[in-house]
Amino acid sequence: MARPYPPSTRATDTDRSAVLALLDGAFTDGQLDAAEHDLRADLLADARTLGDLAALVEDLQDATPPRPTTSIPTGSTPADPATRARRFLLGTVVAAVAAAIAAFWFVGREDAPAEAAPATATVDDVTALPPLVVATPDLLTAQGFAQFVEDHRAKFGDTVVDDLTIWDTYAMFTRAMPQQPNREIEYSYNYGFAPAYDPTTRSLDTPTLDLADVDQVALARLLADAPSMLNVPAGEIAHISVDPADRSGPASIRVVMTNEFSESGSLVASLAGEVLRTWPYGQ
Structure with missing residues (x-):
């Protein structure tokens, strides 16, 4: 009798291909928009376990969590996996995708008045967030800083970051990925928000800061x-x-x-x- 691998099992390229197919299908049937699809596809490059892959599709309809192509016979020990470090997206492709995401998010819309900002709630999945395009003020003023904080709250559902640096027209900040405190993403803020780099490993004891303070x-x-x-x-x-x-x-x-x-x-x-x-x- 066989049993499935646990979520901590290292994923294969076949498993990653299966998840990419699910993401493509979700984009085709309208569950994901272009930015959400591209961001999740980027995250495949850093997905190392079956649990990492499952997290990318668990909120999609008819999405079957990735399963390995083999199973572990009861009472046996899985053999050492061969090196599987091939990435789906090379650095230049990732850069192009990041630029495409930025272009998608930065598509202009008329500036909404400040009082019309939508009510916010805690967000569980950054990849499911809708695009938010905002007018960028002079950030090197107290008024500009205040707007950045509120725009951040509207985008992410909180005001917590690992660090923040702001210039006159743009900002860079790092924050943990939702439900994955061991991963972080650096974002840019310039007429909207966009990932600046691929997710990277984050120490679990990384200190955080609430900008509302x-x-x-x-x-x-x-x-x-x-x-x-x-x-x-x-x-x-x-x-x-x-x-x-x-x-x-x-x-x-x-x-x-x-x-x-x-x-x-x-x-x-x-x-x-x-x-x-x-x-x-x-x-």
């Missing part, structure tokens, strides 16, 4: 005071980063100023706006 009134004051504190001649704020608490200190905001001569200064403050340390230009 940033005191936005204090942030506005901090940005207004930064020029006088950092003393960068004709300087402008280059970027802001927000990092979670770790062994080196509490959760913090870093503001960096620079000018056309690459002269720079920076400061670090708490999420409540208390200045913890400054590095003025020339000192």
